[in-house]
Amino acid sequence: MPATKVTFVLPDIARTATGGAKMVFIYSNYLASKGFDVTICFDCQCMLRQFPIPSFVRRMASRMLVCHRPTWFDLNPKVKKKCIFKIDDSTMPESDHVVATWVGSARPVASLSSAKGKKHYFIQDYEIWDTPASVVEDTYRLGMSNIVVSDWLFNIVTHASGIEPRKVKNPIDDNIFYAEACTRYEHEVALLYHPGSHKGFADALDALIYAHELVPDLVVNVFGGPKRPGCLPDWCHYTRNASQEQLRNIYSRSSIFLCATVNEGFALTCPEAMFCGCALVSTDFQGVHEYADPTCSLLSPVHDSVALGMNLVKLLLDPKEARRLASLGSDYAKRECSMKRALEAINREFEVG
Template structure:
C-alpha cells in the first residue's frame, strides 16, 4: 500500500521519499556496523524487486528515525506501530505528522502500547471499519478512513485455464497469519481430493518443512501472482488477526472463490453471502469449506462471481487514491 500510494502521489506532482529504517537489517549475519550499513544501502537501492516503484519516488536508507536521519518535509508518515513514537517525536520541520494504521499490531506489542500510539496527536489514517472503531475508541478522535484498494489493471483473470482442484495460499511466518492452520486444512482436504493442487507464494525462501506436493513461488511478481490466482479455483486464508489481508480481495478480483477464517478484516470485502467463512483456529472447518468448493465447481464459480462483485465495490482504487490525495493536499 505504501508503494502504491507513493507512486500515485508522485504521478500527481508530489515529491515523495520513502525512508527505510535499516537499523536491524542484516543483523543475523553478525557483520560490523559499517558493513551492515553498506549492505543495507545496496539492498534499498535495488528494492523492492517485486513492485514497480516509480523512479520519481526517492528511497533513503536510514539507521533509526530521528532529526538527523529524516529529511525536512511538508508531511511525514509513520507506517507501523514501531515507527509511531519516533515519528511523533520529530520536530515541526519534518512535516505534519500522519499515522497509517493497517492493522491492530499486537503481535510483539501489547494492546495497551499499541493503543497508546493512537493518542500521539498524529493524523490517524485507517484501512478498515473495524480499525476505525478501535482507533476512535482509544484516541477519542475519529480517524480518516481510506479502505485498502485493489488495482483492477493489475489483478484480473488472465484467461488461463482455472483448475477445479487448485487452491492458492499465502505463506507468511507471522503467527497472526495462521499458516499452520492453513496447512493443516490442506492436509485434511487432500485426503478427500487426492489430486489437490496447492499453489503457495510468499516472501521467504521455501520452508524446508513444506510438503513436496505444494508448489511454492518466492517473491512472486505481480504477473506471477495474477497467474497463480487465475489458475486457482479457491483462495484459502487462515488469518487469525489482521486489519485487511490484501491477498484475499486480490484473489477475488482474479476470480477465486474465497474460503477464509472469520477474522475481523475479512468483513471489509466479504461476508457469508460471497465467501465461505470458518471460525479462527479451526482447520477442520476450513477443510470442509475448501473441499465443498473443490468438489462442486459450479458452486465455486457462483461464490467467486459474488465475491468478485463485492470486492470491486468495496475496494475501489479511484476512491482510495482521491482520499489519500486529500490527506496530503494541505500544508
C-alpha cells in the same frame, strides 16, 4: 511553486512482498504522478543484525539494499529512497508531510520538528503481537493525523483516541489483478505461506491435507517470501517472491483461494485473488469482513482446521457453487476495495489539487 514534499517512513527494506509496504509504494507512486516530491526513508537500524559483521559493513550493505530494492514492486523512479539508522531531525528530510507507518515509528515521527512536516500515522493493523495493547493505543493519541485501512481499525482508533481517523480502505489495482484468459482448474487452490503464527499456515496445511485425501488430484499453488518450507508436501507447488504478474496467473488458474489467518488487519492477498476470480474459503478473522461476508464466501471459526477443510472440500466437489461464490465475491470485493475511492481519500489527506 515548489512541489509538495511527502516523506514516508518504512522499517527495513521490504525485500519480500508485504501488504503494508505495498500500500506505501502504491500511494508513493500515485503522489509522485501528481507532481509531489516523495521520499521513502527506510529505517535500517535493525537490518542485518543477525549476521556477525562489523557495524560499518552492515550499514554499507543496508545502503546497497535500499538502492536496489524493492524488486517485487515497480516503484516510480521519481520516488526517492533514503537509508537511515534512526528516526530523528538529523536523519529525516524537511517535508510538508511525514508519515509513520508502524507502531515503532509513531513516537519518533511525532517528536520530529515542524520543519519535517505535518505528522500522519498510517495504521494498517492493531500491532499488539509484540507490544502491549495499552502502548499501541497510546500511539493513537500522539496528535498525528491518524489514517486507518479498515472499518474495524476505524472503531478501535476512534475509541482509543476520541477522534475519528481518516479511513482509506486498502484498494486493489484492477489493472494488475484481473482474471486472465487462461484455463481455471476446478481442483486447484492458491494460498500464501507466511511463517508468522498470526497467519495460521499450520491450520491451512491441515485443511489441505484433509482435502487431498478426499480429492487426490488436488493441485495447490503456495507462494511466499521465505524459502520453500520443509512442511510442504510434494504435491504443493511453491513460488518464492512472486511478481504481481505471477500472482495474477496463480490466482487466475486457481478456483479457490484459501486463508487461515488468525488475526490480521486486512490480508491483502484475499481480495487480490477475488479480483482474479477465485472463490474465497477463509477463517472468520476481523479483516476478512472488509471485502467479504457469508453471502459470497465460506467462512469458518479461527483455528478450526476441520471446518476450514470441510469448506474447502465442499467447493472442490461442487465447482458450480465455487463459480457462483467467486462471481459474487469478485463483485463484493471490487465495491469495497475501490482504487478510485482510496485515492480520493488520499487526495483529501495530502491536499492533492
